[in-house]
Amino acid sequence: xxxxxxxxxxxxxxxxxxxxxxxxxxxxxxPQNELPEYLSKHMALxxxxxxxxxxxxxxxxxxxxxxxxxxxxxxxxSSPGIALKQEGISYMAGAELPAVIINVMRxxxxxxxxxxxxxxxxxxxxxxxxxxxxxxxxxPETLQEAVDLIKEAFxxxxxxxxxxxxxxxxxxxxxxxxxxxDREVPKWDLTPKTWVADGNRKNRERNVINSLYLDPNxxxxxxxxxxEKFDDMRKNHQRxxxxxxxxxxxxxxxxxxxxxxxxxxxxxxxxxxxxxxxxRPITLFPYPKKAFHALPKTVKDLLVVEMSTGQMxxxxxxxxxxxxxxxxxxxxxxxxxxxxxxxDKVLEIVGGEKHE
Amino acid sequence: MRRITIISGHYGSGKSxxxxxxxxxxxxxxLVDLDIINPYFRTRSLDKLFExxxxxxxxxxxxxxxxxxxxxxxxxxxxxFVNPNITAIYDLGGTENxxxxxxxxxxxxxDINEIDFLCTVNIFRPETSDVKSILQTISMYxxxxxxxxxxxxxxxxxxxxxxxxxxxxxxxxxKEVSKKLNIPILYTVVEENNNQxxxxxxxxxxxxxxxxxxxxxx
Numbered sequence: 001x002x003x004x005x006x007x008x009x010x011x012x013x014x015x016x017x018x019x020x021x022x023x024x025x026x027x028x029x030x031p032q033n034e035l036p037e038y039l040s041k042h043m044a045l046x047x048x049x050x051x052x053x054x055x056x057x058x059x060x061x062x063x064x065x066x067x068x069x070x071x072x073x074x075x076x077x078s079s080p081g082i083a084l085k086q087e088g089i090s091y092m093a094g095a096e097l098p099a100v101i102i103n104v105m106r107x108x109x110x111x112x113x114x115x116x117x118x119x120x121x122x123x124x125x126x127x128x129x130x131x132x133x134x135x136x137x138x139x140p141e142t143l144q145e146a147v148d149l150i151k152e153a154f155x156x157x158x159x160x161x162x163x164x165x166x167x168x169x170x171x172x173x174x175x176x177x178x179x180x181x182d183r184e185v186p187k188w189d190l191t192p193k194t195w196v197a198d199g200n201r202k203n204r205e206r207n208v209i210n211s212l213y214l215d216p217n218x219x220x221x222x223x224x225x226x227x228e229k230f231d232d233m234r235k236n237h238q239r240x241x242x243x244x245x246x247x248x249x250x251x252x253x254x255x256x257x258x259x260x261x262x263x264x265x266x267x268x269x270x271x272x273x274x275x276x277x278x279x280r281p282i283t284l285f286p287y288p289k290k291a292f293h294a295l296p297k298t299v300k301d302l303l304v305v306e307m308s309t310g311q312m313x314x315x316x317x318x319x320x321x322x323x324x325x326x327x328x329x330x331x332x333x334x335x336x337x338x339x340x341x342x343x344d345k346v347l348e349i350v351g352g353e354k355h356e
Numbered sequence: 357m358r359r360i361t362i363i364s365g366h367y368g369s370g371k372s373x374x375x376x377x378x379x380x381x382x383x384x385x386x387l388v389d390l391d392i393i394n395p396y397f398r399t400r401s402l403d404k405l406f407e408x409x410x411x412x413x414x415x416x417x418x419x420x421x422x423x424x425x426x427x428x429x430x431x432x433x434x435x436x437f438v439n440p441n442i443t444a445i446y447d448l449g450g451t452e453n454x455x456x457x458x459x460x461x462x463x464x465x466x467d468i469n470e471i472d473f474l475c476t477v478n479i480f481r482p483e484t485s486d487v488k489s490i491l492q493t494i495s496m497y498x499x500x501x502x503x504x505x506x507x508x509x510x511x512x513x514x515x516x517x518x519x520x521x522x523x524x525x526x527x528x529x530x531k532e533v534s535k536k537l538n539i540p541i542l543y544t545v546v547e548e549n550n551n552q553x554x555x556x557x558x559x560x561x562x563x564x565x566x567x568x569x570x571x572x573x574x
Contacts, residue, residue, distance in 0.1 A: 174396040
């Protein structure tokens with residue numbers, strides 16, 4: 001199929017259908033409403049399940065149930081709604097249930113606003129709910145990348161038996177871009193789901209899906225087993241992109257919509273003779289620590305740009321290991337940084353400090 | 357151009373950018389933003405641009421509340437229908453519910469011939485990719501409003517990836533729609549960066565579009 005012009009939320013919904021998503025459970029919230037709206041029509045046309053639940057809490061527990069029965073399942077929401085889902089997400093990580101969760105972030109805290117934001121970074125990258133767990137978290141910057149990553153995300157969720165978070169901001173949800181829905185994406189090596197509770201008891205013992213372990217020894221073993229999965233993600237599945245790094249003297253660290261703006265900023269900087277690269281995390285968990293080791297020696301400063309007050313800073317500092325000075329520029333509350341603001345910040349850094 | 361132009365079309369078909377461009381190029385008095393569907397990328401975000409161009413912007417009852425997400429429409433929206441000296445463009449929201457907002461004003465219409473009710477089509481939007489789906493969309497808008505679509509806007513584009521051939525393909529499809537419904541293609545939209553390079557004589561007036569709402573990095 002050739003390219004079509006789609007709105008982010010629609011494209012992400014269709015990508016899930018293409019990935020074989022069999023069930024969606026959700027509850028409306030701006031700025032992701034077109035996603036369930038699209039699925040409310042198209043899941044039925046594909047003979048699949050769509051339920052608008054009575055609340056976010058209900059929706060995520062329906063996701064738990066469908067995942068337990070072996071279905072490929074999706075839910076989506078925006079920041080406050082994702083916060084409501086944390087209990088269910090923690091239970092799913094505990095019970096080792098796969099699902100894809102799309103968070104179209106808006107301003108916070110609390111009800112916040114409906115304009116784009118990246119202020120759920122900590123919630124996304126630190127598990128989010130109670131207990132010792134993480135979500136594999138992907139942060140696309142274009143609709144094409146969102147489509148490709150969502151298609152792969154269902155495989156990743158099944159592979160690790162763990163929820164996968166697609167972290168985008170409202171802008172990616174609302175913007176229009178040409179996309180090819182049928183692009184090949186990497187296939188993960190998946191084994192049959194022998195653990196499901198689907199009522200089929202032929203040739204197997206009873207399967208129990210549960211996150212409750214009353215014996216602390218069992219729970220410790222379970223926690224260590226989960227840790228192995230997260231360590232494997234950290235070791236083998238960090239993703240990032242380095243842009244324009246050849247002879248770059250400074251690198252902007254930015255993901256999602258903000259890296260788009262950074263791309264404009266580095267063009268403006270190039271016109272002024274300043275070589276600026278972009279380190280773009282694609283996985284927020286595992287954090288792409290390897291990218292920082294891959295930076296060329298010419299890079300003397302790091303500038304983190306976010307639509308938050310600096311939630312990613314700690315990860316940058318941990319990955320940077322005190323190697324380079326780390327600077328920050330952020331806009332919050334639904335305000336999108338302007339390319340010129342980033343340019344000004346870079347000029348302030350490269351002009352204001354002596355290197356060597 | 358008729359005194360009142362109502363722009364309809366599926367969301368993402370380009371209604372808002374087209375409304376803004378037409379209002380500015382044709383020096384229209386009122387731009388009425390009836391979009392209660394989209395939370396982002398609405399004409400009301402261009403308030404300063406309209407002010408500079410002496411265009412009166414009608415939006416929510418609570419002016420300037422871009423982030424309110426409340427389906428308010430100011431009563432001022434009726435003025436062009438009752439005052440025959442005012443020219444206006446109405447920018448509808450996509451979807452059936454977006455079109456429904458218009459109905460509240462229609463019992464004030466004095467002369468139906470003063471109104472153009474246009475449908476914007478981009479054949480790269482999956483919901484309006486062929487003759488059949490475009491006809492379905494149009495008949496849905498007509499059923500909801502009880503108003504006939506009077507013309508078509510060919511806004512076939514893939515943003516920066518648009519080619520002249522794409523627009524011609526859109527025109528071929530819209531020509532069939534035009535023939536079936538006996539309505540003209542009134543405008544063909546061409547982005548300003550491509551205007552000089554497209555030599556083809558498109559049907560209808562060539563509307564050279566400046567993207568005001570989508571920012572440079574989009």
